[in-house]
Amino acid sequence: MDLVCDRCGECCRRSTPALHQEDLALIGGDGGFDLVHLVTFRRGELVHDQIRGELVPLEQEVVKLRSLPGGWACMFLLEPESGEVTAGCARYQARPLECRLLLCKDPEPLAAAYDTGRITRHDIVGAEGPIAELIAAHEARCGYKDLAQWARRLHADATDTAAQEAILAAVRFDAGARSMLLERLPAMDDADKAAVAACCLGRPLTETIPAMFGLELRKSADGAIHLAARGVIHHPAARP
DSSP states (O other): OSOOOOOOHHHHOOOOOOOOOOGGGGGGSTTTTTTTGEEEOTTTTTEEEEETTTTEESSSHHHHHHEETTSSSBBEEEEOOTTTOOOTTTTGGOOOHHHHHOOOTTOHHHHHHHSSSSSOHHHHHHHHHHHHHHHHHHHHHHOOOHHHHHHHHHOOOOOOOHHHHHHHHHHHHHHHHHHHHHHHHOOOHHHHHHHHHHHHHSSSSHHHHHHHHEEEEEEEEEOOEEEOOOOOOOOOGGGG
16 A cells, blocks of 8 residues: 555645644744644534544543634645645644644554643643633633533423523633633734634634534624524534
């Protein structure tokens, strides 16, 4: 079998790499990955498992490279130019471990390392300090395990006001935590601020709750957020 990469770019279009301990040296410094390049997928969140080829809830959080807006393709993927057939990588010389191991013709090396030595947010921002405390408070109030159970109750009984209020309280706390974090950031544009927040606090609940739990979040003219159990339930723990 020819084990040379064809550089079709398909692997880079389907997902981005999770970062491992070996990748910490690639974060920070001149030319390294910054917080704006990273996103955290929190424990219990649905992600595409590259080995199993399906959406599964995470048992532990992972930090990954960001995708391009509106899809799963890696933000560093260089698509073939006109007349070319091979894709490229803007960070090829300093690519993460999973990128170095990934070869669709021989998946065993990636499979062997896939769940080992992954880093967490604390490896990047530290285990102590204001940001670490905010992360801990956010996990306690906005954890996906609890949200899935509340969503399950709401799908079973749309009039369950306790479930509605628990989910809405988490949405409000998530928004407040992001605002608090953004106030601490240096001057940068709104897109970069949102990216840093997605690294430190994960993706906003206003994005993940509808996609994972089949719940509709709607803001009325007076700014109040309303919740309805209508939509496809993708998260297994949220199904009645």
